[in-house]
Amino acid sequence: MAVGLTVLSVMATGFSPVEIWDGLFRSNAPLRGLRNPDFGQLFSERSRGPFLDTLRVALLATAAGGLVALPLSLWSTRFGAPNRGVYAVLRVFNNIIRAFPDLLWALLFVAAVGVGALPGLLALFFFTIAVITKLTTDTLDGIDMGPLEAADAAGARHNEKLRVAVVPQILPSFTSFLLYSFELNLRGSAVIGLVGAGGIGQRLEFFRGQGRWEEVWGIVFMFFLVVFVVERISVLLRRRLV
Amino acid sequence: MSTVEARPLAGVPARPVPVFRRVATALVMVLLVWSVAGLDIKWSRLLEAPGDLYTVGRLMFTNMEAAQIGDLLGQMGDSIAIAWLGTMIAAVFAVPLAFVAAENLAARPVVWAVRLVFNLLRAVPEIILAIAFVPIFGLTEKAGVVAIAIGSIGTLGKLCSEVLEAIQPGPVEAADAVGATRLQRLRWGVLPQALPEIASFVLYRFEINIRASAVLGVIGAGGIGQALSESLRFKEWGTAGLALIIVVVVTMIIDTLSGWVRRRLVSGGPSRRPASDLVVDDRPLEVTPLG
Numbered sequence: 198m199a200v201g202l203t204v205l206s207v208m209a210t211g212f213s214p215v216e217i218w219d220g221l222f223r224s225n226a227p228l229r230g231l232r233n234p235d236f237g238q239l240f241s242e243r244s245r246g247p248f249l250d251t252l253r254v255a256l257l258a259t260a261a262g263g264l265v266a267l268p269l270s271l272w273s274t275r276f277g278a279p280n281r282g283v284y285a286v287l288r289v290f291n292n293i294i295r296a297f298p299d300l301l302w303a304l305l306f307v308a309a310v311g312v313g314a315l316p317g318l319l320a321l322f323f324f325t326i327a328v329i330t331k332l333t334t335d336t337l338d339g340i341d342m343g344p345l346e347a348a349d350a351a352g353a354r355h356n357e358k359l360r361v362a363v364v365p366q367i368l369p370s371f372t373s374f375l376l377y378s379f380e381l382n383l384r385g386s387a388v389i390g391l392v393g394a395g396g397i398g399q400r401l402e403f404f405r406g407q408g409r410w411e412e413v414w415g416i417v418f419m420f421f422l423v424v425f426v427v428e429r430i431s432v433l434l435r436r437r438l439v
Numbered sequence: 440m441s442t443v444e445a446r447p448l449a450g451v452p453a454r455p456v457p458v459f460r461r462v463a464t465a466l467v468m469v470l471l472v473w474s475v476a477g478l479d480i481k482w483s484r485l486l487e488a489p490g491d492l493y494t495v496g497r498l499m500f501t502n503m504e505a506a507q508i509g510d511l512l513g514q515m516g517d518s519i520a521i522a523w524l525g526t527m528i529a530a531v532f533a534v535p536l537a538f539v540a541a542e543n544l545a546a547r548p549v550v551w552a553v554r555l556v557f558n559l560l561r562a563v564p565e566i567i568l569a570i571a572f573v574p575i576f577g578l579t580e581k582a583g584v585v586a587i588a589i590g591s592i593g594t595l596g597k598l599c600s601e602v603l604e605a606i607q608p609g610p611v612e613a614a615d616a617v618g619a620t621r622l623q624r625l626r627w628g629v630l631p632q633a634l635p636e637i638a639s640f641v642l643y644r645f646e647i648n649i650r651a652s653a654v655l656g657v658i659g660a661g662g663i664g665q666a667l668s669e670s671l672r673f674k675e676w677g678t679a680g681l682a683l684i685i686v687v688v689v690t691m692i693i694d695t696l697s698g699w700v701r702r703r704l705v706s707g708g709p710s711r712r713p714a715s716d717l718v719v720d721d722r723p724l725e726v727t728p729l730g
Contacts, residue, residue, distance in 0.1 A: 199527075202523050203523065203524065203527050205520065206519075206520035206521075206523045206524040206527075207524060209516060209517055209520035209580070210517065210520050210521055210524055210579075210580035210581065210583075210584055210661070211579065211580065211581065212524055212580070212581060212584055216576075216581065217576075217581065217585060221575065221585075225574065225575045226574055227570075227571040227572075227574055227575060228571075228575075231571075249477060250477070250478060250479075252474075253473070253474035253475075253477050253478050254474075254478065256470055256471060256474045257471065257474045257475065257478070260467070260471055292691065293687060293691075296650075296686075296687045296690045296691050296694075297687065298650040298651070298653065298654050300566065300654040300657060301653070301654055301667075301683075301686070304654075304657065304667065304668055304671055305492075305495070305671070305683075306488075306492075307671070308495055308671040308672075308674075308679070309488070309491045309492045309494075309495040310484065310487075310488050310491050310492075313479070313480065314478050314479060314480050315480045315481075315484055315485070315488070318478075318480065319488060384564055387564075388564055388566050388567070391566065391570075391657065391658060392657055392668065401570075405570055408574075413570070417563075417567055421562055421563075424562070425562070434463075437459070
C-alpha cells in the first residue's frame, strides 16, 4: 500500500533523484545568495517597520483569538454546552476551521478585505481560534467534575458554573496554549506576508521578486533570531506556569 | 495537666500578592496597546470585514461549476502526491539519522551534532524552503517535494529519536546475551519495539504535510494551492470556493483515515503519540498537567 502510493506519487510529480541532485549542486541564485546573506536587514530602516508589524500582528491575533477561544471551547464540551444543538454545531465548526492552514486564511482575507496588515490580523485571529480551541477542548475532557457539582449544588447558573468551577482548573494550561500559539503566530505572520497580508513576509516577497537573495536570506536569518529569542522567553514562561 | 495551650486563631493570613501575575498582565497590556497604536490599520475597516467576508463567501458558493471538480481534484491529488513523496524521502533520511540521535544508541558528541541539525531544519517553515527551491527547480512539483522533504527531516528525526530512547532495555540485553553484532542488535532488539510508533509518526507528519503542500502552490510549487491563489487573485470566485471545499474535505478525510491507521499501529503498546492530535505545527507542545 505504502509502496503503491509512493510509485503513484513519483509518477504524479515527475520526480527524479538525479534531477534533484543536479539542481541542488548546480550554481544557482538562491544558493549563491546564501553564501553572504545581508545581515543588516534588521537594522535597515525599511525592514525594521515590517519586523515590528509582524510582532504586533502576532500579539494582537493571539490575544483576540484567545478571548474568543475560551468561551468557544467551554461551549463545545458535553457539560459546557448550553444544549445539544450548540454542542453539535460548535464541534463541526471547530473541525472545519482546524482544516485551514494559516496561509489559506490569509489568502481568503486578502481576497475579502484587501492587502495590508488587517487581513493578516484576521487570518491569524481565526488560526489562533482553531489552535487554542482544539487544545483547550482536549484539556477540558480531563477536568475534575467535583467543583462543577459543587457549583451546581450551590445553585450557580450555567455560565457562572463554568466560570467558577471550570475556568480556574484550565487557566494554567490555557495560558500556556496562548503562549504556544503566539509562537505559531509569529512564524505564521512572516509566512502570510507572502500573499500580501503585511509584515516581514511582504518585504521578503519584495526581495524575492527582484531576485535579491542576499537580502532574502538576511531577513530569513534575522527572523529566526527573533523567533528563537521569543521562543526561549515563551518556554521559560510556560515552565513558570506549570 | 496538658502542656499545650489552645491559642486563639490569629485570623486568616493575608493572601499573598501575586506579583508575577500582575507584572505579566501589565506587560501584556502595554504590549497590546503598543501593537494597536503601531499598526497601520484603519480600525473602522474591521467593522466592514464581516460584510466583505460574507460577500466573498456568497460569491464563492453561488458560482461553482461542477465541470471543474475533476480538474481541481486532480490538482489536489498532486498536492497529496507531493506530501506523500516528501514525507517518504524525509523518512528515508530521518529514520537512520534518528538512531544516531538517540542517546542510548550513539556516542554523545554525535547525538549532539545530529540534534543540532534536526533543530536547525525544524526551524525553517516549508514555504520559506519552497521560496528557495522554486528558482532552482522551476515552477514544478519537484520544488514542493524537496521543500517538504527537507522541512520534515528535522521533526521526524527528533520524534523518532525520542521513540528510540524510550525503548525497553530487555530485548537489547537479550540480543547481546546471545552474541548479536551491533547491527543485529539494532535489527532484533531495537527496531521491532520502535517501528510501530515510528510508522505512526511518519503518518502524522504526512497529515501535517498535506496542509503544507496544499498551500505551497501559492508561490508556484505545484498542487492545488496554485489554482486557489490564482482564482482568488483574478476573482474567479466559483473556482476558489470549489478549491477551498476540496482542500478542506479531502484534508479531513485523510486525517480521519490516517488517524485510524495510526491508532491501529500503536494500539497494544504504550502509546506515546504527540501531545494532541492537533495538526497545525509539529513542535512538541509541553502540555501542562491539570492543576
